[in-house]
Each structure stands twice: as C-alpha cells, then as structure tokens.
Amino acid sequence: MKFKIKLFGSTREAVGQKEAEVTFNHEPITVTELKSTLYTVYPALVSGAGYLVVAVNRKVADDTATVTSTDELALLPLVSGG
Amino acid sequence: MKFKIKLFGSTREAVGQKEAEVTFNHEPITVTELKSTLYTVYPALVSGAGYLVVAVNRKVADDTATVTSTDELALLPLVSGG
Amino acid sequence: MIKITQDPIDVSAVTDSVADDGSGATVLFLGTVRDHSDETSQVSEMYYEVYTEMAEAALKEIEDEAIRRWKLKKFVAIHRVGTMQVGEVSVAIAVSAEHRKEAFEACQYAIDTIKKTVPLWKKEISGSGSRWVKGVKLESTK
C-alpha cells in the first residue's frame, strides 16, 4: 500500500516536494513505523527528526497511533504562525 | 478670601451649580477645613461625604494638604470612566 | 497621544496611528455603551462628564508610564464625553510593541488605570429615568 504524506515549510523545502510517498506491504501501520520509513526514504528529513509531528486526518497523532493508506497524513515541522 | 470649588457629576447635580464657593478669613486652609465648611454651606454634599475627593491644581490632595484661594480646587465624586 | 473629545471616535484612525515598522503586535481596546447594566435592564444612552484639564493630565501620566514600562512603540488613548448611544465607542486605546505580551499588558494597564485615576463620570439613561453609575474613589496617579 502506498502512503502519501503532505509536507510543509522547511520539510517541504528539504525534500523538494509537496508530498512524500512510502510503501508498506501491510496496514494499518503505526506512526513510529511511518516515520522511520520516511527517514530511510528521505534522508533529508533525518536532521529534523526530533521535532517533526505527524498529523492524521488533521489531528496531531501519537507515535503509537495506527494509520491506513486512506488516512490524510502530514509531516509538520516546528510551527511559527501569528 | 473666597475659595471656588469645581463640582462634577452627581455632586454638581446635588448642589445644582457647576461651582461651589466658601469664604474663609484666613489662608492657607487645610483640605479638612475646606471640606467641613463645604458640607455646612452645601448640606446636599453631606450624604456623599465619605467618598468625595478634593483635587488641588489637578492632583488628588490629602486631607492634611493646605490650599489657598488662588489654587484650582475641585470636589470629585466616585469616578466611572471607560 | 491622548485626547478628550466630544466627537465620535474614528476607530480605524486610532488603530492606524499606532502602526510602526518595528512593531510586531498591536492591541486595541474599545469601551462601548451596552444596552444594559447590572442595575438597568434597558439602557438607552449614556452621558459622560469630565474634568477636562485634570483628565488630560491623568491620561498623559498613563501614556508616559505605559510607554516607559512596556517600551511601547506607540500609544493612543481617546476618551469621548457627552451623550452616546448604545454601541458607540466611549474610549479607545491602541498600543504597539515589539511583542504581544507587552502590548496586551500595556493596553490593559491603560484601561484599568483610566477607570481609577481619570476624573470622568457617567450617567445611565433609560426609559425609567437616569442614574449616575456607582464608581470608585479617585486615586492619585502617583
């Protein structure tokens, strides 16, 4: 299954794409699995790994949350609105 | 000497004048003396005596402050600006 | 800038007047005439009276203190007097500062202090009569 992950800000710039894509041969997967695969496929993400947050269906998700390929996924760097 | 005292708000309404006037045969006088003479000459002020403040030259004055007939004097009821 | 005026307050002009390229935060406070109060269910208008010369001096002290204490970029406070209808602005305070914390604190300080140290009196007018609003004892600006 293909998982598409939206990218924003410095993370989008580091990867050079608005969306990342990773493949798993099973689902659901945990957020932790999703993140480590992302870091393998996109080494540019590794430097920011400590502060990246995964959003699932527009909500911040814990590392233990599970996701499927139909969920809306996003990888969010440190926010600075206002 | 004549002392003129500006009146405002409920105090102005109670007295029915924008300015009170009291006479002393000496000066300076204390704020305490000024107030008690005002209450004698204008009995309408007595009911609010507990919360009236005297301003001398546009500053709040203590009861022990002394004033002369050339000072700008005002008797100020509870304020409610904003 | 501080002002006591009989005229309606131009809120946009107040906000615009504190714009500053070095400021990241602007806070505006507006006091408006409510259609009711704790004592009166249906207020129709409000009459404000002022001891102008003393009020201007007190407002100036609030301005100076706010600018000094919170290192404001700009400060504007305008209090209107006379008769105002429900919804009209009686007081407008705008401040700009580098960061939001200072802007909020300074603006709140200004309105809190205006209510204690500026000689202003308001009278509530309703269908059933009028009454001077119970206020607080005037405090020294010192």
Added chain:
Amino acid sequence: MIKITQDPIDVSAVTDSVADDGSGATVLFLGTVRDHSDETSQVSEMYYEVYTEMAEAALKEIEDEAIRRWKLKKFVAIHRVGTMQVGEVSVAIAVSAEHRKEAFEACQYAIDTIKKTVPLWKKEISGSGSRWVKGVKLESTK
C-alpha cells in the same frame, strides 16, 4: 468566524464585525510584519505557508473554546498567508464581551493558542537570504 486568506486583512471590517449591543468591551489583536527579528537586522518581507484544512479546524476549536470559556458575544480570527511586506497584518483577532477582563483574556488566549496549535510556517526574507523562523512543536488542540 475564522478564516485563512491570501488577501490583505481589512482591519476595520474585523473590528466592526464583533460589535454587539450587549458588549461593553472589544479587544483587537494585530500581528504585523516587523522590519527586524532577533536573528535578522533587516527583514524585507515574510512568507507564510499553511496546512489549510488542519489550520481551519484548529482555528475553529480556538473560537469555540474562547466563546465558551469567556462567554464572548462575538469572535473573529483571520490569518493571512503568502508573502507580506513590513507593516502588513498577518493575523487579526477581535473579540467582544460584556466586560474587559474576559475580552483581554480571550483575545490573548486566542493568539497564544494559534502560535501553538495552528499549522503555519513563516519564512523571513532579507537582503542576505531567507530562513524559516524557528518555531514550536505543534501541539494538539485537545
């Protein structure tokens, strides 16, 4: 009312939109682009990026919580995205309430929470280059 927009924010319209006959206090916060930052002495413009759908949901939660907690009469928050020049308004929040304490607290809550829970990113552009502003880890709105 909450909104994410590419267009310049009409500050007068924001302020006017929270007017309410039952309100005695209106507080408006404006975040504006500064000509400098802690890291950059001369900022020329700022670029804001947003995860629109999630940002709208987070703003809506802030609105609901502010109205509920401080019994606000009205609440408006608009965040602009895209490229803005120094002095331009990036965010405007206006609230009206019966009394000033609630209005100040609710407005400050809204901007403090926007900075933590709304997915927005800003990039500072200066003569010497550009950099993403160091922010904070996104928090859940729950």
